[in-house]
Amino acid sequence: MQGSIERALEVLAGGCDSPVRSGWSAGMPMFVQASAAGAYAYDESGRRYIDYIMAYGPLLFGHTNPELVTGLDALAKGGFVWGTTHAEEIRLAERIRAYLPSMQRMRFVTTGTEAMMSAVRVARAFTGRSRIVKFAGNYHGHFDLALIDAGASAGSGGGGIPQSARADVLVARYNDLASVDEVLAGDETGFAAIMVEPIGANMGFVPAADGFLEGLLQRARRAGALLIFDEVITWLRFGLRGAQGRTSVVPDLTALGKIMGGGLPIAAFGGRRDVMAVLAPDGETFTGGTHGGNPFCVAMAHRVLDLLEAHPEYYSQMDRLARRLAGGLREIFTQRGLPYTAVQQESVVDFKFRAGPAAQNYDEACSADRAAFARYCAAMLERGVLLAPSQNEVMFLSTAHTAQDVNETLAAAQESL
Ligand SMILES: Cc1ncc(COP(=O)(O)O)c(C=O)c1O
Incomplete structure (x- = not known):
């Protein structure tokens, strides 16, 4: 055997x-x-x-945890996935926005990868630009451009990622604003977004140094680009207001995932109302998904928030x-x-x-x-x-x-x- x-x-x-x-x-x-x-x-x-x-x-x-795993039969009897908008999903978005006011509009997806991939698409659509600044050692999931110089996936060699994706990525050093200026030199206004883990947890634990996130926001603003916070690990790990609750920096877009589903797969991306307006049917940019906002995972996300609010x-x-x-x-x-x-x-x-x-x-x-x-x-x-x-x-x-x-x-x- x-x-x-x-x-x-x-x-x-x-x-x-x-x-x-x-x-x-x-x-x-x-x-x-x-x-x-x-x-x-x-x-x-x-x-x-x-x-x-x-x-x-x-x-x-x-x-x-008993608070999360009991009573699931009753939940399941209501159905796992409906493929329609529903009241509990709306209520979940309202609860999230109360803690993360930067997420004026959001959309639910299934994984952190999807959340970050969608946030990048929205940023590109809003700015009409394609280049993205990211940080070596940050990990944002396994879509093409996210894997370039990522932590967590390091050592995998980068097979299957087209040169065209590489051409659109500018990789800077975490906690080093000079390195951001270096990668931007000559292209100050040509990029769509800076994406960052506001507290880094994919190259070991590396918090943002004082002034780093502020410096990123300044550079994004100067260039007319957006700032994307990847809070897939940090939201709820570091409190109900996440990493953004600890800084004066307000990101344009945020991605959430991991803890919010209590172990079930649910994630979200969202941000400024005018930016999220690029999404269809309001705008001309598509994201969607069969399982996005399904009632089973949404119910679990409510349980997670209930637990944290009660304790x-x-x-x-x-x-x-x-x-x-x-x-x-x-x-x-x-x-x-x-x-x-x-x-x-x-x-x-x-x-x-x-x-x-x-x-x-x-x-x-x-x-x-x-x-x-x-x-x-x-x-x-x-x-x-x-x-x-x-x-x-x-x-x-x-x-x-x-x-x-x-x-x-x-x-x-x-x-x-
Ligand atoms: C900061 C961060 N962003 C995004 C992701 C991707 O999330 P998922 O594995 O749910 O696709 C991860 C996963 O480890 C992560 O740590």
């Missing part, structure tokens, strides 16, 4: 649906999961792992736990004379095998020791801790993680390091 990995390799391309899962970028065997509950993933032998992948971000409440303490609870985890890692580094830095912001913790202060951009993030990270990941897995097998990822905590989980994680890290 073949094992699951062999069977997966036989019928799934590369053995998986998303390359990072294969373990390739950390030189690890693929983790085949059998089940999940709370903060834990279980393998096929029934062994429990403390899960810090959390499905690459969506599981702010852990796996199988404002969740954020401070996760912050306390993550602080303890990052603090514990720092203590281990000090005890062992290791020159690494653990970064933490609310429920996100990250460290890589790189001396000196935390990385500010993708060049710095890439200078970390990949081989050491791979050995660490494997050693942590042996000790019952599941980390994302890639240097570009971070540790996501959830409301399901406990102090005991953090203690076990630190004990595993002590040994692994």
Whole structure:
């Protein structure tokens, strides 16, 4: 009888649906999961792992939170997908806009990729231009131009992306406005949009430095281009007002995804009323989708917002736990004379095998020791801790993680390091 990995390799391309899962970028065997509950993933032998992948971000409440997973039969009886506009979808858009007023008009889609791809189309239609400024190490999904110099997908080689897509992309360095000016030199007014993760979480954890987002807005304004915030990870991970709630910078367009569906696939893009007016039937630009705004996923998104509104303490609870985890890692580094830095912001913790202060951009993030990270990941897995097998990822905590989980994680890290 073949094992699951062999069977997966036989019928799934590369053995998986998303390359990072294969373990390739950390030189690890693929983790085949059998089940999940709370903060834990279980393998096929029934062994429990403390899960810090959390499905690459969506599981702010852990796996199988009762508030999200009960009563689904009743929901399903109403139908999964209608293909029509409905009251709960309108109410969801109103709720989102109350927290993210920059999203004056929005549209629901299924994945973060679709949300960003659609936002880029809208920006191009509105400006009548095609060039896009993006940042090395940011990841916006797997549509053509987004993959150029992206984090998360790094190492895949870029096959299938046409030269014409490359010609339309200007790649700058994160947290480096001079590099933005450099890529714009000679073409100050020829681009449609700057797209950015307002808090970077796909090259490890790299928050925007003071003044960076303001500088991007200034440059976009000067050129008559738009600013697109990719809040697919950050909205709800960093509160109901997301990353944009923490800066005076108001983006023209925003993409949402991941946590908003509580694990189900729902995403959104939206922004300025005049900009979104390019979309048909008002305008001449098309986006659409069979599953966009389906009542099942919309109901789950309401549950997610209900939970967060009912439990404002969740954020401070996760912050306390993550602080303890990052603090514990720092203590281990000090005890062992290791020159690494653990970064933490609310429920996100990250460290890589790189001396000196935390990385500010993708060049710095890439200078970390990949081989050491791979050995660490494997050693942590042996000790019952599941980390994302890639240097570009971070540790996501959830409301399901406990102090005991953090203690076990630190004990595993002590040994692994
Ligand atoms: C910031 C960001 N934008 C967009 C995406 C793409 O989202 P999806 O995987 O749902 O297509 C991701 C996925 O990791 C992401 O991290």
